[in-house]
Amino acid sequence: MSKKKGFLNFVAENRFIHILLSILLGFLVGAIFLAIMGLSVGEAYGRLITSVTSVKGFSYVIVYSIPYIVVGLSVAFSFKTGVFNIGAEGQFVMGSMAAAVVGILAGGLPKIVLIPLCFLAAMLAGAVWGVIVGVLKTKWGINEVLSMIMFNWVAFYLSNFIAGIPAIHSDGTAEATKNISDNASTLLSKDLINRLGLCPTANWGILVAIAVTVLVWFIIEKTTLGYELKAVGSNKFAAEYGGINVNRSILTALAISGALAGLGGSLQLMGMGSRISVFSSQEGFGFAGIVVALIGCSNPFGVLIAGIFYGALTFGGSKLNLVGAPTQLINVIVGTVVFFIAISIIFTRLKFLKKKTDKPKPAEPDKKAEGKEAAEK
Amino acid sequence: MAKQYVDMNTPVIEMRNIVKKFGDFTANDGINLTVHKGEIHAILGENGAGKSTLMNQLYGLLKPTSGDILVNGKKIEMNNPRDAIAAGIGMVHQHFMLVQPFTVTENIVLGTEPTKGVKLDMATARKNVVEISERYGLSIDPDAKIEDISVGMQQRVEILKALYRGADILILDEPTSSLTPQEIVELIDIMHNLVKDGKSIIIITHKLKEIKESADFCTIIRLGRYIGTVDVETVTESDLASMMVGRNVTFKVDKPEQEPGEVVLDVQDLHCLDYRGIEIVRGLDLQVRRGEIVGIAGIDGNGQTELVEVITGLRKGTSGKVLVNGVDVFNKSPNFGFKHGVSSIPADRQKHGLVLDFSIEDNLILQNYGKDPFSEKNILQRDPIFAHATQSIEKYDIRPGNSEKRPAGTLSGGNQQKVIIAREVQNDKERNKGKAVLLVSFELDEIMSLSDIIDVIFDGKIVASLPGKDANENELGLMMAGGGKKE
Numbered sequence: 097m098s099k100k101k102g103f104l105n106f107v108a109e110n111r112f113i114h115i116l117l118s119i120l121l122g123f124l125v126g127a128i129f130l131a132i133m134g135l136s137v138g139e140a141y142g143r144l145i146t147s148v149t150s151v152k153g154f155s156y157v158i159v160y161s162i163p164y165i166v167v168g169l170s171v172a173f174s175f176k177t178g179v180f181n182i183g184a185e186g187q188f189v190m191g192s193m194a195a196a197v198v199g200i201l202a203g204g205l206p207k208i209v210l211i212p213l214c215f216l217a218a219m220l221a222g223a224v225w226g227v228i229v230g231v232l233k234t235k236w237g238i239n240e241v242l243s244m245i246m247f248n249w250v251a252f253y254l255s256n257f258i259a260g261i262p263a264i265h266s267d268g269t270a271e272a273t274k275n276i277s278d279n280a281s282t283l284l285s286k287d288l289i290n291r292l293g294l295c296p297t298a299n300w301g302i303l304v305a306i307a308v309t310v311l312v313w314f315i316i317e318k319t320t321l322g323y324e325l326k327a328v329g330s331n332k333f334a335a336e337y338g339g340i341n342v343n344r345s346i347l348t349a350l351a352i353s354g355a356l357a358g359l360g361g362s363l364q365l366m367g368m369g370s371r372i373s374v375f376s377s378q379e380g381f382g383f384a385g386i387v388v389a390l391i392g393c394s395n396p397f398g399v400l401i402a403g404i405f406y407g408a409l410t411f412g413g414s415k416l417n418l419v420g421a422p423t424q425l426i427n428v429i430v431g432t433v434v435f436f437i438a439i440s441i442i443f444t445r446l447k448f449l450k451k452k453t454d455k456p457k458p459a460e461p462d463k464k465a466e467g468k469e470a471a472e473k
Numbered sequence: 474m475a476k477q478y479v480d481m482n483t484p485v486i487e488m489r490n491i492v493k494k495f496g497d498f499t500a501n502d503g504i505n506l507t508v509h510k511g512e513i514h515a516i517l518g519e520n521g522a523g524k525s526t527l528m529n530q531l532y533g534l535l536k537p538t539s540g541d542i543l544v545n546g547k548k549i550e551m552n553n554p555r556d557a558i559a560a561g562i563g564m565v566h567q568h569f570m571l572v573q574p575f576t577v578t579e580n581i582v583l584g585t586e587p588t589k590g591v592k593l594d595m596a597t598a599r600k601n602v603v604e605i606s607e608r609y610g611l612s613i614d615p616d617a618k619i620e621d622i623s624v625g626m627q628q629r630v631e632i633l634k635a636l637y638r639g640a641d642i643l644i645l646d647e648p649t650s651s652l653t654p655q656e657i658v659e660l661i662d663i664m665h666n667l668v669k670d671g672k673s674i675i676i677i678t679h680k681l682k683e684i685k686e687s688a689d690f691c692t693i694i695r696l697g698r699y700i701g702t703v704d705v706e707t708v709t710e711s712d713l714a715s716m717m718v719g720r721n722v723t724f725k726v727d728k729p730e731q732e733p734g735e736v737v738l739d740v741q742d743l744h745c746l747d748y749r750g751i752e753i754v755r756g757l758d759l760q761v762r763r764g765e766i767v768g769i770a771g772i773d774g775n776g777q778t779e780l781v782e783v784i785t786g787l788r789k790g791t792s793g794k795v796l797v798n799g800v801d802v803f804n805k806s807p808n809f810g811f812k813h814g815v816s817s818i819p820a821d822r823q824k825h826g827l828v829l830d831f832s833i834e835d836n837l838i839l840q841n842y843g844k845d846p847f848s849e850k851n852i853l854q855r856d857p858i859f860a861h862a863t864q865s866i867e868k869y870d871i872r873p874g875n876s877e878k879r880p881a882g883t884l885s886g887g888n889q890q891k892v893i894i895a896r897e898v899q900n901d902k903e904r905n906k907g908k909a910v911l912l913v914s915f916e917l918d919e920i921m922s923l924s925d926i927i928d929v930i931f932d933g934k935i936v937a938s939l940p941g942k943d944a945n946e947n948e949l950g951l952m953m954a955g956g957g958k959k960e
Contacts, residue, residue, distance in 0.1 A: 320848045327839065330830040336787065337817075337825040338839035339808040 107443065111393055114443045118436035119391075119405075126429040130421060140421040147415040148408045155294040161407025162301040163188070163364040167381050168388030168399040168406075169312050170222075170356035175394040176316055177349035178329025179230075183244030184357040185382025186251035187225045191218035191358025192365040193255045195280070196273050196372050199365070200264055203277025210279045214362055215304075222358020225251060226350035234343040240350075248378065256374050271374040282366045299367035306400065308356065313396040315352075325349050357382065387430060390437050406430070476689045476706070478511035478668045484546065485510050485642055485673050486531065486562075491540035493526055495883075498873045500526040501537075504699045506692050508642070513664055513674045515688035515705070517681075517717050520887020521872035523697040524677045528644050531675075532564040533557040544642075563640025565631045565648055573620040577613050578602045581634045605637055609663050621748040623773050632660075643667065646677045647886070661687045679717070681710040693717055734763030736796075737814075737909035738784070743793030743803075745776075745783050753779050754790070755933035761909040768912040768924030768941065772953050776933040777913045784911070785817045786810045787825075811840060816897045818890075826893040829882030833871065834862035836881045837896050865895040917946060929953055 107113050127137045147153050167184050174181030181187075195214040202210060229247055232238040258264055259273045266272050282299040283289075289298050316322040327335040328345040336342045360381065365372065388406050392398030413426030486508040493501040500523045508514045518524045529535040531542060533551035541548055544560045551557050557564070571580050578599045587594045587601065602615050611629045619627060628648065635643055649657045664674050664687055678684060684691050684705060691708075693700040693716045700716050740759040747753040754776040761767045769777050782788035784795055786807035795803040802810040818826070827836050838847050838858055846857040862877040869891045876884070881892060914920050920927060924941040929952040937952050 318852055320843050320851045320853060323835070323842050323853060327828050327831065331824070331828045333824045334826060334828050334839065336807055337785070339811040340839075341806065341808060 111440075114440040115391060115393065115398075115437060117443060118433050118440060121436050122429045122431075122433035125432040126425055129425060129428055133421075135419070135421050139419050140416060140425070143415055143419045143421075144412040148412045151293050152295055153411070155292075155298045156411045157404065157408045158302050159295060159297050159299065159368055159407075160411045161404045162299075162305050162367060163360045163381050164384050164388050164406045164410075165302075165305040165400055165403030166308055166360035166363055167357050167385030168392060168403050169308060169396060170353045170360065171382075171385040171389035172392060172394040172396065172399050173312055173316070173356060174349060174353040175389060176322075176329060177325035177345070177353075178332070179346060179349050179353070180241060181226070181244070181350070181353045181357070182241055182386070183226065183229055183247050183382070184353070184360075184385045185378055185380065186244070186248035187222035187354040187357035188361040188364075188381045188385075189248075189251040189255045189379075190221040190225045191361030192369070192372060193251075193258055193361070194218045194221035194358065195362035195365050196276055197258065197264060199276030199280030200274050203279060205277075205279060207279045210277065211282065211366070214276075214280050214366060215359060218358040218362030219355035220358070222361065223351040223355040225358070226354020227347055230347040230350035234346055248382065252375060252378055255372065259372055259374050266371070270371075273371045273373075275371045276366065280366055281370060282363070297368045301363040301367040304359075304363060305403070308359065309396045309400045312356070316396070321348070357385065360385070387434055390434055476512075476704075478671070479689050480510040480512075480671075483510040484508065485544065486675070487541075487543040487546075488527070488531065489541045489543070491527060491530060491542070492538045493523075493530060493535060494538045500697050501530070501694075502697045502699075503540075504692075504694060504697075506702075508673050508675055508690075510673055511668045511671055512690065513668055513676065513688045515684040515691040516675060516677045516694065517679060517684060517691050517713060518694035519679065519717060520891070521885045522694045522717075524694055525646060525885055526697075527694070528564065528646060528675065528677055531557070532562060532644060558638060558640070561641040562644065563635035563638050563642070564644040564646065565628075565635050566646050569619075569627045569631050571619045571627060571630060574618060576616050576618055577622070577630050578615040580619055580630055581605075581637050583634075585638060602633070602637070606633055609633070609636060609666075611659075611663070623778055626773070640672075642673045642675070644675045644677070647679075648676065649678070649680065649683060657683065681713050684713060685710060695719055734765075736760050737763050737798055738911060739794070739796040740780075740784070741794040741796070743780070743783060743790055743795065745779050745788060745790035745793075747776075747779055752791070753933050754783070757793075757930075757934055759911075759928060759935055761911050763909055765925045766910040766912055766923055766941075767926045767928055768914065768920035769928050769930050770914075770917060770920045770949050770953055771930035775930050775953075777930050780930070781817065781911075781913055784810070785815055816840075818893055818897050827881045827889055830880055832862075832878045833866070833881055833884070833892055834858050834877045836892055837862050837865055839896060865892075869895040871895070917949060921946070921949075 107117075123141070127141070130137045130140050148157050167188055170184050170187070171181050174184075194217040198214045198217045199210065202213065205213065225247060229240050229243045232243050233240045259271075264273050266274050282301050282304075284294070284298045284300060288294075289296065292298075316326065324335070324340050325345050325348065327338070327340055328342050329349070332342045335345070364381065384406060388399055388402045391405065392400070392402035409426050409430060413423050416423050416425055484507050486506065488504060488506040491501050491504045491506075492499070502523075504523070504527055506514075506516070506527070516524050516527065526535065530537050531551075533554045533556045536552070542551065543549070544562070549556070549560060551560070554564070572583065575583070578595065581602050582598045587597045589597075599615050602613075606613050606615070606629075609632075611633055613626060613629055613633065614622070617626075619630065622630075632645070632648065649660060661683070664676075667674060676683075676688065688705045690702055691705050691713065692702045693713070695717060703713075703716075738759070738761040740757060743754050743757045743759075744752060745754045757776065757780060759767070759780075769780070771777050779788055783790045783803070786802065786805055786809065789804050793803060794801055797810065797813050797815055800813045802813055802815060828839070835842075835858070838861065841847055842853065843851075846854060847861070848854055859877055865871065866874060866876060871884070871888050871891045873879075881889060884892070912920060912923060921941065921944055924944075927939055927941050927944050927949065928935045929937040929939075929949060931953060
């Protein structure tokens with residue numbers, strides 16, 4: 097009895113368990129859909145697992161996860177500091193376009209100069225995209241969620257416009273930019289890839305993603321800057337009363353969050369894409385970042401794991417059609433996971449479940465009003 | 474008056490041997506409480522004694538670890554406030570549970586809105602609210618938004634909210650803490666009217682005078698333990714006080730004669746607008762000297778809130794000067810004022826005083842996180858921060874102890890206040906001797922027992938300034954109401 101009680105309490109109070117439960121429920125709902133479609137659950141999920149557990153498959157997962165991790169960190173950082181960066185999508189696009197422009201126009205520079213320059217340009221572009229929204233908010237009180245959503249579209253069209261500029265546009269027939277210089281690429285050498293049996297787009301961007309994870313954790317948990325930003329995020333009135341410049345903090349938070357999303361864009365481009373297509377719709381990396389931040393509980397290391405998980409789902413999901421299952425199944429699973437995380441407060445109710453199953457204690461004999469009776473004499 | 478309406482044969486609330494534990498901390502340790510029909514029952518205890526915890530269990534916000542709750546003789550299990558409301562229990566919290574951007578009317582009817590078909594019937598709602606506010610003599614502006622009205626007004630809205638739901642048993646958690654003396658008298662009248670109607674009231678307080686004036690019975694709690702229940706008529710204020718703290722108490726604050734020094738805070742011809750754009754501080758002059766406590770006595774809404782906001786930099790004034798040690802901090806940022814020596818203990822501690830999600834140790838450095846020894850090269854230094862918290866918790870008796878890493882939001886109201894005081898007073902270390910203190914309170918007792926000088930504020934101006942030892946309550950009350958000006 098008491099062991100069971102302890103377990104339920106543990107489940108009810110542990111955030112990590114809530115996430116695992118949500119993921120489990122996501123797969124359960126996915127299985128129900130598969131069953132309805134008359135497909136074998138075992139075969140589909142089996143394929144999902146085998147496709148991500150081979151050396152090559154796992155290298156794909158890592159490559160897929162790089163932008164998810166970094167954009168997830170961007171969104172998680174914004175959650176921690178009380179701004180909701182729904183504009184990560186636009187900052188991502190600006191970042192990848194900035195890196196592309198530098199990577200094409202300054203392609204002659206040596207690798208050791210060009211790569212940092214591309215990262216820097218991307219972070220700057222993302223930060224600027226975030227700060228503009230911040231200025232609109234702090235100067236004129238314009239709701240940041242609305243302006244961010246609009247700025248996502250501005251970034252989208254601006255990126256398409258830049259891709260059409262002759263100096264940038266592909267020389268061939270492709271509706272895309274030129275390829276970035278090899279000196280701007282983060283790809284591993286062909287040799288290494290063949291020797292290890294990795295996927296052709298294997299790149300060392302994951303090291304950047306891990307480094308950024310540690311850096312974000314450090315800023316949030318260890319520095320005075322993180323303290324300030326968190327204080328403003330949790331209670332801006334108290335922060336202001338305490339002498340923290342609230343508007344400056346909001347701008348700083350948006351700049352850092354924007355820079356991270358921008359960096360995510362450059363990592364995606366320099367590792368995987370090598371050029372930017374003219375888009376017909378938003379790619380959704382920013383929105384994936386929101387999902388990853390939610391699954392990772394806005395904890396940097398949680399985001400790292402969630403990013404890899406999301407990468408595995410996206411890559412594994414693309415293999416589902418091999419067994420006749422629609423790849424959209426992954427969206428069902430992810431949607432369900434996010435749904436259960438959003439309502440994960442229900443898991444804390446497991447405690448009450450326990451209460452009801454407990455045998456009620458026998459009521460204490462009536463001692464209650466002794467004091468009062470004494471007072472009444 | 475006492476027990477006039479009490480029906481001793483009809484207990485409406487019985488709490489039996491209530492135990493509430495938070496982890497290994499026992500907040501309530503075997504508390505008993507019986508309240509009868511038509512009774513005003515006070516719950517007395519120091520800050521952190523467990524009064525609010527006990528009442529939160531009665532209102533379904535917390536579940537007892539063990540013990541029974543009976544309402545009208547029937548044992549019930551309350552999982553949430555809805556169950557409590559259904560059982561006829563209403564609660565007015567010490568911390569207001571109001572929706573800030575909603576109007577007074579919207580807040581009062583929230584959850585029980587009158588409807589016309591599927592539409593909200595705000596006209597009827599407003600009418601009902603005005604009606605009930607008139608019936609109980611609690612005047613409010615039904616169309617004002619909560620975020621724009623003072624703490625005192627918000628308290629009235631809370632009281633009206635509970636009354637509107639027609640509760641038979643009303644729990645009032647420190648209901649008078651932001652009311653003026655006149656309003657307290659009115660509230661006590663209201664309470665008497667309610668018990669005459671057969672309702673029952675539980676009032677949580679540590680104000681002995683109010684217990685003597687209003688309550689029939691009083692249950693005393695000390696450090697989470699049940700001390701006893703007494704008939705208020707048969708005990709004196711000092712009996713109650715010694716039961717509350719477990720030793721004899723003196724009421725006089727020992728205040729050595731201070732030789733006032735030079736002027737530290739000098740407010741000159743200050744003007745500012747309130748949220749409606751109406752001039753509320755209208756040419757106010759005020760001086761506080763080193764080593765002196767100046768109390769501002771006045772009825773809520775006469776400009777004292779705005780005065781403090783302008784001094785601390787949270788509100789822009791329209792004209793005037795605020796000199797702190799000769800430096801004008803008028804219309805500068807709060808940070809600028811702070812750097813030049815302004816620190817303040819805010820009225821609304823949850824909104825302005827604390828970051829509730831932060832631990833106590835982090836709240837204690839809210840203004841000093843960037844300074845030695847709490848940070849070095851912009852990296853927070855956890856050891857000094859922790860040591861600082863340990864010291865403050867001990868010195869200011871913040872309960873529970875060893876709570877350095879606990880989120881501030883889990884503390885009781887009184888202990889949250891201690892955290893703020895610990896922070897603000899320690900910020901003053903370098904100016905330790907001879908601080909100048911401006912005390913703004915709606916509690917006249919507090920002003921009178923602490924102030925060297927009492928300034929009376931009325932209609933945005935200081936209308937009188939008199940030595941604290943010469944003040945008497947009636948005279949002050951008259952001046953606060955705008956009568957009997959005296960220079």
